[in-house]
Amino acid sequence: MKKDNPIINEIKRNNDKFIKDDLIPFLQIPSVTKNKDGINEAIKFIKSYISQFSDKVIQFQGKINPLILSKVKGNTDRFLLIYMMYDTQPVKDLENWIAPPFEAKSKTLPTLPKLGECIIARGAYNSKTPLLSFLNTIKILKDDDDLPFSLYLIIDGEEEMGSPSFPQFLKKYENTFINCKDAYYPALKQDIEGTAVLKLGYKGILSLKIDMFTDNEDVHSSYSNVVSNPAIDLVKLINFLYSDEKISVPSLSKNYELKTEDEKLIEVLSNKKNIEKIKKKARIKQIITQESKDFFIKYLFDPTFNLSTLKSGYMNNGIKNSVPNFSTCNIDIRFAHKIPFNTIFNELKEKIYDFSKNISSNVKINKNVGYGSSKVSKDSVMVKSLINSFKEMNVSTELWPISAASSPLNILKNQLGINYITGGLGIAGNAHTANEFVQVDSIINTRLGYYYFFKKYQENYKTDK
Known part of the structure; x- marks a missing residue:
């Protein structure tokens, strides 16, 4: 040309x-x-x-x-x-x-x-x-x-x-x-x-919002042994959904199956020691793993469970010792697995429903956005x-x-x-x-x-x- x-x-x-x-x-x-x-x-x-x-x-x-x-x-x-x-x-x-x-x-x-x-x-x-x-x-x-x-x-x-x-x-x-x-x-x-x-390619994503609430007004914390606390219940729910770096839904319980092409490209990236470049670009100072190949597999192929927002109770100046009547969080899950995002959402809803049987707070789950992965x-x-x-x-x-x-x-x-x-x-x-x-x-x-x-x-x- x-x-x-x-x-x-x-x-x-x-x-x-x-x-x-x-x-x-x-x-x-x-x-x-x-x-x-x-x-x-x-x-x-x-x-x-x-x-x-x-x-x-x-x-x-x-x-x-x-x-x-x-x-x-x-x-x-x-x-x-x-x-x-x-x-x-x-x-x-x-x-x-x-x-x-x-x-x-x-x-x-x-x-x-x-x-x-x-x-x-x-x-x-x-x-x-x-x-x-x-x-x-x-x-x-x-x-x-x-x-x-x-x-x-x-x-x-x-x-x-x-x-x-x-x-x-x-x-x-x-x-x-x-x-x-x-x-x-x-x-x-x-x-x-x-x-x-x-x-x-790109990972898929499921972004969702979970609200935990009661019919009470905010009451004095002296009542905390006899009323539900949506903040504590929400923290328990989050731990129920994600613990030991695992998301507790069947569709994401297995590791992503790396293809030969994936492994070859990861090997090249690992040898080039791109971790520091990634940290600098993203303004990251601390990471969980220093081993190069393990870093790229976790970063690119392991599903993520990110708690981006967690709010509850009195958040203005000063201190107010009360039991909140509302707690909310935003969670995003990213995945390389070839799974419809609605499958993950439905499995989470089932888990949340099972959990809600053991608490007196009310639970509401809303899907913000979702789509599958692509390669x-x-x-x-x-x-x-x-x-x-x-x-x-x-x-x-x-x-x-x-x-x-x-x-x-x-x-x-x-x-x-x-x-x-x-x-x-x-x-x-x-x-x-x-x-x-x-x-x-x-x-x-x-x-x-x-x-x-x-x-x-x-x-x-x-x-x-």
């Missing part, structure tokens, strides 16, 4: 203009999921942008915000499904930012000076830079009549809230996507050293296309067997049987925290990488067939 072709030349020629006139104005829109004004402004921006090359744009009203569906005609009738998101996390730690989060100023990060100038903005990494960079690459290809295949674009406005409308959206348009074999989520996935990180083979067209596109940019790839995180896109695999993967070039970081950034000099590689992905996917698809 010649590197002086007109598309590559155009991407390079207009990179500074793209950053100044397109990307920075987009990053300046405060499209926090629950900021209706910012969301509406972002929708207007996106619809105006894609109208330059899209054949059809549909706005689907979700439970919180709209999702956008767009059809883009390429040079063949084969379709690739593209998922992106325009909403962002809120800003909770403004005092820790080195620049206002919605001004998209270029700064040098004190903690990473070797990266040079970085755009500091909420959404710079997750995920407005890859969204607009990908859309811009499509526009350039369409202007040159060189888009090799057709696209369906899904642009989500609820991702940061767990994409609650995504299952209903897919159900409504499942016939539209019936001929899509694969789905791609453009992202910025180079580490600080420049290696492209590609994860071959894609390293020999799939999607994975080979991304790796080959990275090679065109002289970038090496680090393969992970699965991500420890979860993704709403697992629903694509679970509900429609569509393989999907997240990946792309670009150096960025600090998602969900202060000083979210994208390295300015890496944005050109992001856009060129997407161009090469289009070409490599076309080549590999033909070979695979």
Whole structure:
């Protein structure tokens, strides 16, 4: 593939203009999921942008915000499904930012000076830079009549809230996507050293809320021997559900069965001693295990039981010695096992029902969000296309067997049987925290990488067939 072709030349020629006139104005829109004004402004921006090359744009009203569906005609009738998101996390730690989060100023990060100038903005990494960079690459290809295949674009406005409308959206348009074999989520996935990180799947998740309560008012603690205490009962229930690092449901009682491919990739990751890199990125100072292989198996494949919120009783200033009448907690369970999340939820409900027979407090359990795990083979067209596109940019790839995180896109695999993967070039970081950034000099590689992905996917698809 010649590197002086007109598309590559155009991407390079207009990179500074793209950053100044397109990307920075987009990053300046405060499209926090629950900021209706910012969301509406972002929708207007996106619809105006894609109208330059899209054949059809549909706005689907979700439970919180709209999702956008767009059809883009390429040079063949084969379709690739593209998922992106325009909403962002809120800003909770403004005092820790080195620049206002919605001004998209270029700064040098004190903690990473070797990266040079970085755009500091909420959404710079997750995920407005890859969204607009990908859309811009499509526009350039369409202007040159060189888009090799057709696209369906899904642009989500609820991702940061767990994409609650995504299952209903897919159900409504499942016939539209019936001929899509694969789905791609453009992202910025180079580490600080420049290696492209590609994860071959995501864990599933079940997030739930448990309330424990009585009909009493808050009463004086002198009555604690003769009335129920929902806080104590909830702690007992949590210990009943999770003890000795085991979740007490049948479906997760057995260890995940590692495939040969998983073991080989874990061996490579273990030998590279990536634990310190993971700790640094996640701002972790203490971990449970120091043995490298054991760390990666626990991190990637063992199910997690996380108690993210636990509340009860008097929480204002001073002391109030009373028996609370209400206690609540949020729990999230992540799993690599190939199990429907509803199976886990139903097993937990049964366990909780059995436990409730032995207490006088009332119990209520609510499911917040849930979806199963997903995996894609390293020999799939999607994975080979991304790796080959990275090679065109002289970038090496680090393969992970699965991500420890979860993704709403697992629903694509679970509900429609569509393989999907997240990946792309670009150096960025600090998602969900202060000083979210994208390295300015890496944005050109992001856009060129997407161009090469289009070409490599076309080549590999033909070979695979």
